[in-house]
Amino acid sequence: MTLLRLTGQGLYCEAGGFHVDPxxxxxxxxxxxxxxxxxxxxxxxxxxxxxxxxxxxxRLSDDAPIQAxxxxxxxxxNGVRVSLHPAGHIxxxxxxxxxxxGEIWVVSGDYKTDPDPTCTPYEAVRCHTFVTESTFxxxxxxxxxxxxxxxEVNRWWRSNQDAGRTTLLYGYALGKAQxxxxxxxxxxxxxxxxxxxxxxxxxxxxxxxxxxxxxxAAAMERADRGRAIVIAPPSADGSTWIRRFxxxxxxxxxxxxxxxxxxxxxxxxxxxxxxDHVDWPSLMAAIDATGAxxxxxxxxxxAPVVRWLRELGRDAVTVETRFxxxxxxxxxxxxxxDPTEAE
Amino acid sequence: xxxxxxxxxxxxxxxxxNEKVAALAEYFRSAPPEDAAWAVHFLTGRRPKRxxxxxxxxxxxxxxxxxxxxxxxxxxxxxxxxAETITLLLPEPAESGxxxxxxxxxxxxxxxLRGQDPSVQREEMVRAWRELxxxxxxxxxxxxxxxxxVGASVRLVERALALASGVxxxxxxxxxxxxxxxxxxxxxxxxxxxxxxxxxxxxxxxxLAYSLEAEPESLGDPAEWLAEWKWDGIRAQLxxxxxxxxxxxxxxxxLNGRFPEVEEAAALLPDGSVLDGELxxxxxxxxxxxxxxxxxxxxxxxxxKVLAEVPVVLVAYDLxxxxxxxxxxxxxxERRGRLLALLARTPSAGRLVLSPTVELPDWxxxxxxxxxxxxxxxxxxxxxxxxxxxxIGRRRGDWWKWKVEPYSVDAVLMYAQPGxxxxxxxxxxxxxxxxDGEQLVAFAKAYAGLTDGEIRKVDAFVRRNTIEKHGPxxxxxxxxxxxxxxxxxxxxxxxxxxxxxxxxxxxxxxTDKPASQADTLATVRGMLAD
Numbered sequence: 001m002t003l004l005r006l007t008g009q010g011l012y013c014e015a016g017g018f019h020v021d022p023x024x025x026x027x028x029x030x031x032x033x034x035x036x037x038x039x040x041x042x043x044x045x046x047x048x049x050x051x052x053x054x055x056x057x058x059r060l061s062d063d064a065p066i067q068a069x070x071x072x073x074x075x076x077x078n079g080v081r082v083s084l085h086p087a088g089h090i091x092x093x094x095x096x097x098x099x100x101x102g103e104i105w106v107v108s109g110d111y112k113t114d115p116d117p118t119c120t121p122y123e124a125v126r127c128h129t130f131v132t133e134s135t136f137x138x139x140x141x142x143x144x145x146x147x148x149x150x151x152e153v154n155r156w157w158r159s160n161q162d163a164g165r166t167t168l169l170y171g172y173a174l175g176k177a178q179x180x181x182x183x184x185x186x187x188x189x190x191x192x193x194x195x196x197x198x199x200x201x202x203x204x205x206x207x208x209x210x211x212x213x214x215x216x217a218a219a220m221e222r223a224d225r226g227r228a229i230v231i232a233p234p235s236a237d238g239s240t241w242i243r244r245f246x247x248x249x250x251x252x253x254x255x256x257x258x259x260x261x262x263x264x265x266x267x268x269x270x271x272x273x274x275x276d277h278v279d280w281p282s283l284m285a286a287i288d289a290t291g292a293x294x295x296x297x298x299x300x301x302x303a304p305v306v307r308w309l310r311e312l313g314r315d316a317v318t319v320e321t322r323f324x325x326x327x328x329x330x331x332x333x334x335x336x337x338d339p340t341e342a343e
Numbered sequence: 344x345x346x347x348x349x350x351x352x353x354x355x356x357x358x359x360x361n362e363k364v365a366a367l368a369e370y371f372r373s374a375p376p377e378d379a380a381w382a383v384h385f386l387t388g389r390r391p392k393r394x395x396x397x398x399x400x401x402x403x404x405x406x407x408x409x410x411x412x413x414x415x416x417x418x419x420x421x422x423x424x425x426a427e428t429i430t431l432l433l434p435e436p437a438e439s440g441x442x443x444x445x446x447x448x449x450x451x452x453x454x455x456l457r458g459q460d461p462s463v464q465r466e467e468m469v470r471a472w473r474e475l476x477x478x479x480x481x482x483x484x485x486x487x488x489x490x491x492x493v494g495a496s497v498r499l500v501e502r503a504l505a506l507a508s509g510v511x512x513x514x515x516x517x518x519x520x521x522x523x524x525x526x527x528x529x530x531x532x533x534x535x536x537x538x539x540x541x542x543x544x545x546x547x548x549x550x551l552a553y554s555l556e557a558e559p560e561s562l563g564d565p566a567e568w569l570a571e572w573k574w575d576g577i578r579a580q581l582x583x584x585x586x587x588x589x590x591x592x593x594x595x596x597x598l599n600g601r602f603p604e605v606e607e608a609a610a611l612l613p614d615g616s617v618l619d620g621e622l623x624x625x626x627x628x629x630x631x632x633x634x635x636x637x638x639x640x641x642x643x644x645x646x647x648k649v650l651a652e653v654p655v656v657l658v659a660y661d662l663x664x665x666x667x668x669x670x671x672x673x674x675x676x677e678r679r680g681r682l683l684a685l686l687a688r689t690p691s692a693g694r695l696v697l698s699p700t701v702e703l704p705d706w707x708x709x710x711x712x713x714x715x716x717x718x719x720x721x722x723x724x725x726x727x728x729x730x731x732x733x734x735i736g737r738r739r740g741d742w743w744k745w746k747v748e749p750y751s752v753d754a755v756l757m758y759a760q761p762g763x764x765x766x767x768x769x770x771x772x773x774x775x776x777x778x779d780g781e782q783l784v785a786f787a788k789a790y791a792g793l794t795d796g797e798i799r800k801v802d803a804f805v806r807r808n809t810i811e812k813h814g815p816x817x818x819x820x821x822x823x824x825x826x827x828x829x830x831x832x833x834x835x836x837x838x839x840x841x842x843x844x845x846x847x848x849x850x851x852x853x854t855d856k857p858a859s860q861a862d863t864l865a866t867v868r869g870m871l872a873d
Binding site: 141 | 355408413418431763767768
């Protein structure tokens, strides 16, 4: 018997009576992190990491029924030992470890192994079955050193400033925006934020993450024009909201920006390949580090990852998600979609 | 190579025209002429003939990257550009080699690949990959795959050359026409202030018309306008200078040898004559369908049979040079008068035909003529201001093309395939079908016409409604209906539907129509009659 199985509401642990990242409202949800494709509204009970409880509350509501558990502490759900372990994706992101009758499963959620000052680093967890994401599961995805990318962002900001242009940098409001903030050099100029970013940034600060001072763009001063950098969700691009910044240059920080076509079809000035997911080499290294005998692949380029693993003699299968059959690209959320959506 | 790779990156990184021009001008100013000549060559869309076969290139790149071929193909599907896919997959270069010029890389490493044994080509490719840094590799791969588009139009390149050299843009544009070799001497002449540089083969830049979207009344007094049929042939410039004939296509391809009957007639023109017109298959008083012309395109070995069945003429509509004098600044009415007189005294046996005009007493006559265009074998009307000079490139105001309303059909999306370039990884290339009883029969492929927002929605639909996968092709649930427009329709034995259409594109997403109400094959075949 498998410890988890796929149901109409996503991954379900029958023995423990709970879902992991369910797709709809269920009785009991264990949530890896607060991005829209991992959290469903209206569950009667949420379990998430202590580090992530604040942002999850900011996403759901102040009185959402959230139970928080520190990383590494295990507890019992109907005889299944459950513990949460850092995933390094965004603040509070967790892998879910399940243990039942000697069988150990780990659900990765989204994760990265690169360092990120805004969240606890990823930790490899040994298991028999590893349920991994595969957002960037193709060998074309190899991140350039991320510190260099951030350095390049600062350089670009400075050169825009020299040309008298406001810098508009897009990134998902939860996670990417704060990672960008942590990497910006506040000595260059004022840092402004879009409302969606400001709200999540407040939740980060409340969670103890130190970020440079920011100003809500609504409170912008005239003198900030042509000097400031504005951090906004990608959905703000092309909207009337950006008119207030006068002459500006636009950039987007996302792993998808590694490919020219993705950047060019958005008509952006710059694309910065900064990702909160594992690239291909890190994905393979992470899978190896778990020592898993069985790999379930979900969220992303499932087919090539499964085939690759099988050709290496591994036992791998695809687990469908409701969120985009095979790929969550689209880097451009639909109008009206939640701008905090993850990449 | 490094500075050229930097230029490529700079052009790629900005969407602002001014910055592109500035980056180009800076390069042309600082690069040695041998490099600048190659840069102009590539940036204006000229490219080496394919040096390495694409399957070979894919295999070698996959081997060098240590990925199986299927994974290489999956990667290519996500990137949509072969040169970029290879660049992203290759391992990081250990250390980049000695800096060499663009000209050196092209002349010593790239061009010698031609005709080499594949095993030698493989060795040379791998060696180049290992010596170049990431940016240079990308440019190198672009040169190898021959798809050198960088978002700088020929117009921008000309503007930058003018800016860098002080030579007037029109002169630059003219000097770039026709055949030239990318040598340092060529580049020096290109940016030279000396204008006594006539080359007998060199065509003038073509003047192009914009589509008329408004009503013709918006053009003012019809008496100021000349109306001609818009033909569906090959736009060409016929040059007769110093006893030699040159026939150029708009794509600046020298067509000599392809249309001997036209060249024969051209030999009777006086020296220093340049005609602008359309090559058309013409029998008696009327053109043959474009499909007939296709029997002649690209063929130099012409049988007596094909020459008799598809004779080609030049329908001339403009005279750009007479007795060696550049007539382009003159008014169209003046040029046309001279053209008429020239053709009248040239015994061309009907191979050089004066483009007939359409009487234009009022705009209603134009509307009426446009409706009749298909009957005379034309695809619409050209409206040209009588007082206009002959311009360069596509300009708004004096020349308009006014095409007939296209045919249109409501068809069902059957298959989808990912696009390339900026549409990589998105399902943007579609096959549409119409009903034949209970069955859908594929009848047209279309890529163009949707907004980015619509493309994203169709893309999401394809992913959620895939019934079968055949390689990159998805068979989808027959649910979405689109109105397709196309310019012409022909019987075809090669298509299952029995028809082939020209320039199909999507003009509207018929969200109001269920698939069952899409058009039928009988309706489509019915269009063949008219």
